[in-house]
Amino acid sequence: MGLREDIASKRTAVGVIGLGYVGLPMALAAADAGFEVIGLEKERDKRMRLMQGEALYEGLDAKLLRELIAAGRFRVSGDPSDLNDCKVICACVPTPLSKNRDPDLSFVEEAAMQMEAAIRQGEKPKLVIIESTSYPGTTRDVVEPILVARGLKSCFDFHLAYSPERVDPGNKDWDISNTPRLIGGVNECCGNLAESFYSSFVNEIVRVSSPEVAETAKVLENIFRGVNIALVNELWMLCDRMGIDVWEVIRAAASKPFGFMPFWPGPGLGGHCIPVDPFYLAWKAREYDFQTEFIELAGKVNLNMPYFVADLVSREMNRSGKHLKGSRALVVGVAYKPNVGDTRETPATKLIELLRNREAEVIYHDPHVPTFEVEGITMQSVDLNEEVLAKCDCAVIVTAHSSVDYGMIARSGACVVDTRNVLGKSA
Numbered sequence: 001m002g003l004r005e006d007i008a009s010k011r012t013a014v015g016v017i018g019l020g021y022v023g024l025p026m027a028l029a030a031a032d033a034g035f036e037v038i039g040l041e042k043e044r045d046k047r048m049r050l051m052q053g054e055a056l057y058e059g060l061d062a063k064l065l066r067e068l069i070a071a072g073r074f075r076v077s078g079d080p081s082d083l084n085d086c087k088v089i090c091a092c093v094p095t096p097l098s099k100n101r102d103p104d105l106s107f108v109e110e111a112a113m114q115m116e117a118a119i120r121q122g123e124k125p126k127l128v129i130i131e132s133t134s135y136p137g138t139t140r141d142v143v144e145p146i147l148v149a150r151g152l153k154s155c156f157d158f159h160l161a162y163s164p165e166r167v168d169p170g171n172k173d174w175d176i177s178n179t180p181r182l183i184g185g186v187n188e189c190c191g192n193l194a195e196s197f198y199s200s201f202v203n204e205i206v207r208v209s210s211p212e213v214a215e216t217a218k219v220l221e222n223i224f225r226g227v228n229i230a231l232v233n234e235l236w237m238l239c240d241r242m243g244i245d246v247w248e249v250i251r252a253a254a255s256k257p258f259g260f261m262p263f264w265p266g267p268g269l270g271g272h273c274i275p276v277d278p279f280y281l282a283w284k285a286r287e288y289d290f291q292t293e294f295i296e297l298a299g300k301v302n303l304n305m306p307y308f309v310a311d312l313v314s315r316e317m318n319r320s321g322k323h324l325k326g327s328r329a330l331v332v333g334v335a336y337k338p339n340v341g342d343t344r345e346t347p348a349t350k351l352i353e354l355l356r357n358r359e360a361e362v363i364y365h366d367p368h369v370p371t372f373e374v375e376g377i378t379m380q381s382v383d384l385n386e387e388v389l390a391k392c393d394c395a396v397i398v399t400a401h402s403s404v405d406y407g408m409i410a411r412s413g414a415c416v417v418d419t420r421n422v423l424g425k426s427a
C-alpha cells in the first residue's frame with residue numbers, strides 16, 4: 001500500500017513539530033479526524049501542561065484534548081526520534097524577526113533537520129509540510145536543500161509541500177475545518193498527497209501551482225491587513241487634528257455595499273503575524289533590488305501609534321487641568337486583540353514604556369493576562385472596581401475585551417482615552 005492509501009485510510013502516524021497557536025489546533029484536528037498524532041514540543045513546561053490536559057490557548061477544547069490523549073490518538077513528545085514512525089510531518093514553528101528585523105529561519109531549519117533525520121532511504125516516502133509563514137522560496141530554497149543534503153531524493157524518499165495556517169485564535173466563526181486551506185506542492189505528486197491529508201479535516205482545499213504562490217499569498221493576507229490598518233490609523237491622526245470622529249467616518253463609508261471593507265484604527269499592531277510577516281517579503285524583495293514601499297510605510301505608521309496615543313493621554317490630562325507627570329494611569333487591556341491573552345508584540349508594551357517615560361505611574365487591568373512584563377518590571381493585573389478607578393487620573397483603553405465594564409470606567413471621572421471606540425465616541 002502506498003503513502004496515498006495510508007493517508008486516505010488514516011493508517012499513518014502524523015508528527016507535528018511545534019505545539020503553539022498553530023501546531024496545537026492542527027494536531028488536535030488531525031487526531032480528531034482519526035490519525036494518530038505525535039506532537040513534538042521543545043518547551044518542557046508546555047509538554048507537561050498539555051499532558052495534564054490543559055488546552056493552553058483560548059478556544060481550544062480541553063475536553064477533546066483529554067479524550068484524544070486517553071484514546072492514544074494524541075501524544076506529546078520532546079524526542080525528535082519519535083518522528084521516525086510518522087509518515088506525515090508538519091512543521092508549525094515560529095518565524096520571528098532577528099534583532100536587525102531580518103527573517104530568522106533558525107526554527108524552520110531546525111525542524112527541516114528533524115524531518116530529514118526521520119526519513120529513511122528505501123522505506124516508504126514521507127510527506128513533509130511547512131505551515132510556518134515565510135517569504136517565497138523558503139520551502140524550495142531553504143527546506144528542500146536540508147532534506148536532500150545527505151542523499152535523500154524528492155518524490156522518492158519524501159514529498160514536500162507548503163500549506164500556510166490561517167488560524168485566528170479566539171475566532172468562534174472560523175476554525176481549521178471551515179477556513180479554506182492553500183496548498184502548493186514542490187511537485188504535482190507532493191501537492192496531491194498534501195491535499196489528501198488536509199482533506200481529512202478541512203472542508204475546502206485551494207490548490208496553487210507552487211509553494212512560492214502559497215507562501216506569497218500568505219504574506220499578502222497579512223500585508224493587506226497591515227496596510228489597511230495603517231491607512232485608517234493615519235486617517236485617525238488627521239481626523240483627530242480636524243475634530244472629526246474617524247469611527248463615524250469609517251462606519252459611514254462602510255455603508256457602501258461594494259468596493260469598501262472597513263478596517264478600524266487602534267493603538268498599534270500586535271500578534272505574531274501582522275507586525276512581523278510583511279517584513280519577510282520586504283527582506284526578500286531587496287534581493288531583487290526592489291523596495292516594498294507600502295510595507296515600509298505601513299510599518300512606520302503603525303509603529304508610531306503608541307506615540308500618538310501617549311500624546312493623546314497627555315493632551316486629555318492637560319485639558320482637565322492635570323499633568324501626566326506624577327499621575328496614575330490605568331491601561332485597560334494589554335493583549336493585542338480582544339478576548340484572548342496573547343501579548344506577543346502588543347502595542348501596550350510601548351505605550352506603558354512611553355507613559356512611564358513621562359513619569360506616570362502605570363497600572364493595568366486585563367482579565368486574560370494576570371501578569372505582564374515591561375522593561376523588566378513584572379506587573380500584576382489590578383481588579384477593575386470603583387475604588388481602583390477612584391485612584392486613577394486617566395485610563396487608556398487599549399484592548400476591547402468584551403467582559404470589561406467600560407461604563408464604570410466612563411463614569412469614574414478619570415480622563416479616558418478610548419483607542420478602540422468602545423465608548424462609542426472618538427478619543
Ligand SMILES: NC(=O)c1ccc[n+]([C@@H]2O[C@H](COP(=O)([O-])OP(=O)(O)OC[C@H]3O[C@@H](n4cnc5c(N)ncnc54)[C@H](O)[C@@H]3O)[C@@H](O)[C@H]2O)c1
Binds near residue numbers: 095114166277
Ligand atoms: N499565531 C497565529 O495566529 C498564526 C496564524 C497563522 C500563521 N502563523 C504562523 O505559524 C507559525 C507558528 O506560529 P505560532 O503562533 O504557532 O508560534 P508559537 O510560538 O505559538 O508556537 C511555536 C512552538 O514551536 C515550538 N518549537 C519551535 N521549534 C521547535 C522544534 N524544533 N521542535 C519542537 N518544538 C519546536 C516552540 O517551543 C513553540 O511552542 C509562524 O510562522 C507564524 O507566523 C501564526
